[in-house]
Amino acid sequence: MFSKTCEYAIRATVLIAMEGRHGRRMSLVEIARSTGSPQAFTAKVLQQLARSGILDSTKGARGGFDLPPAKAKKVKLNMVVKAIDGDHVYKGCGMGLPQCNARKPCPLHDHFQQVRDDLRHMLESTDVHTLSLGLERGTTYLKR
Amino acid sequence: MFSKTCEYAIRATVLIAMEGRHGRRMSLVEIARSTGSPQAFTAKVLQQLARSGILDSTKGARGGFDLPPAKAKKVKLNMVVKAIDGDHVYKGCGMGLPQCNARKPCPLHDHFQQVRDDLRHMLESTDVHTLSLGLERGTTYLKR
DNA sequence: TGGAAATCGGACAAGAATGTCCTAATATTG
DNA sequence: CAATATTAGGACATTCTTGTCCGATTTCCA
Ligand code: FES
Ligand code: FES
Numbered sequence: 001m002f003s004k005t006c007e008y009a010i011r012a013t014v015l016i017a018m019e020g021r022h023g024r025r026m027s028l029v030e031i032a033r034s035t036g037s038p039q040a041f042t043a044k045v046l047q048q049l050a051r052s053g054i055l056d057s058t059k060g061a062r063g064g065f066d067l068p069p070a071k072a073k074k075v076k077l078n079m080v081v082k083a084i085d086g087d088h089v090y091k092g093c094g095m096g097l098p099q100c101n102a103r104k105p106c107p108l109h110d111h112f113q114q115v116r117d118d119l120r121h122m123l124e125s126t127d128v129h130t131l132s133l134g135l136e137r138g139t140t141y142l143k144r
Numbered sequence: 145m146f147s148k149t150c151e152y153a154i155r156a157t158v159l160i161a162m163e164g165r166h167g168r169r170m171s172l173v174e175i176a177r178s179t180g181s182p183q184a185f186t187a188k189v190l191q192q193l194a195r196s197g198i199l200d201s202t203k204g205a206r207g208g209f210d211l212p213p214a215k216a217k218k219v220k221l222n223m224v225v226k227a228i229d230g231d232h233v234y235k236g237c238g239m240g241l242p243q244c245n246a247r248k249p250c251p252l253h254d255h256f257q258q259v260r261d262d263l264r265h266m267l268e269s270t271d272v273h274t275l276s277l278g279l280e281r282g283t284t285y286l287k288r
Numbered sequence: 289t290g291g292a293a294a295t296c297g298g299a300c301a302a303g304a305a306t307g308t309c310c311t312a313a314t315a316t317t318g
Numbered sequence: 319c320a321a322t323a324t325t326a327g328g329a330c331a332t333t334c335t336t337g338t339c340c341g342a343t344t345t346c347c348a
Pocket of ligand 2: 236237238239240241243244245246248249250251252253254256257
């Protein structure tokens with residue numbers, strides 16, 4: 001569904017949002033450990049998210065990544081997905097034609113479009129702050 | 145959403161089903177041309193589908209691939225997807241945890257499961273014969 | 289002011305997905 | 319029976335994704 005890179009991005013963002021609720025900042029090392037992601041690779045992902053303006057990053061000692069609650073409420077999942085995977089999720093055709101296009105649709109178009117619209121709606125209406133609440137309550141997990 | 149291999153598989157299967165309605169059999173060359181897929185690679189995909197029992201294949205001159213309407217009505221998309229991509233679509237976690245698991249869910253689980261169930265339902269209830277009808281009417285396309 | 293702690297970013301490495309090529313096996317047709 | 323058309327399948331090549339490493343830069347703090 002999403003690329004592995006994007007999955008790492010979502011996990012990290014939700015985690016950082018949870019710490020952000022306590023005004024805390026997280027280092028790469030903690031993030032990688034808590035999400036069960038490869039450290040060096042996660043660094044790249046976090047850099048991308050920071051450049052996209054989704055996360056705040058601070059260099060130097062006591063630095064790290066940060067996402068204050070006010071901002072976390074405005075960060076919808078689709079922003080993360082778009083920043084990492086681009087709009088492939090929204091524009092792609094279910095049967096692999098170059099672009100989904102209702103004027104010259106693939107046989108699956110009608111069926112597929114509906115599912116994809118549901119997915120898009122879900123991504124657009126879910127913010128990372130909300131997702132971080134379950135984490136904090138301990139009812140949801142970022143690794144196993 | 146699906147692998148490229150799987151997209152080729154779906155395109156080919158729907159095409160063959162259309163020809164099957166006229167009792168015709170298709171050769172690899174025709175299939176690759178009509179679906180805009182790389183020939184040699186498509187050969188592998190068709191072999192997989194034949195081994196999985198989704199297509200009938202005949203070797204030798206005047207041979208090719210075949211899917212009679214009676215069978216096409218019973219071949220649901222989820223069979224093709226499963227034959228090529230495995231059950232990753234059904235069992236995978238939206239945030240990349242090893243397996244979707246409601247007992248120890250990721251923060252996205254509830255939201256994600258719903259979309260995935262819709263997708264699964266769509267795949268399970270759509271058969272390739274139905275999809276081939278639009279193709280034949282010329283209202284849907286397999287390449288652009 | 290210098291060392292330690294951290295992100296940034298480029299170059300490289302490993303692995304998976306996608307794609308090609310060639311030979312063998314098999315069936316049709318003249 | 320021989321030639322031809324076709325699928326089957328293994329080995330190899332290429333490209334994309336995922337992952338590692340290392341040096342540069344920035345900031346904090348003693
Ligand atoms: S054209 Fe294939 S999904 Fe829209
Ligand atoms: S556990 Fe992540 S989707 Fe179910």
